[in-house]
Amino acid sequence: MDPNPDQADLDGDSIGDVRDDDRDGDGLKNKCDKCPDDSAEPLDRKGCPVIP
Ligand SMILES: [Ca+2]
Numbered sequence: 001m002d003p004n005p006d007q008a009d010l011d012g013d014s015i016g017d018v019r020d021d022d023r024d025g026d027g028l029k030n031k032c033d034k035c036p037d038d039s040a041e042p043l044d045r046k047g048c049p050v051i052p
């Protein structure tokens, strides 16, 4: 069961999206992530590739 049914967890790391500072789990913080909800776009604001 999901302990936080009201919180989506995009990357499945058990941290709800509301509290997760890296929602898509690509290793780049939301505030720096060009597409914070899309792990398929692992580029920062400057278009630099993210090294895992
Ligand atoms: Ca999460």
Ligand SMILES: [Ca+2]
Pocket (backbone or CB within 6 Å): 022, 023, 024, 025, 026, 027, 028, 029, 030, 033, 035, 036
């Ligand atoms: Ca991210």
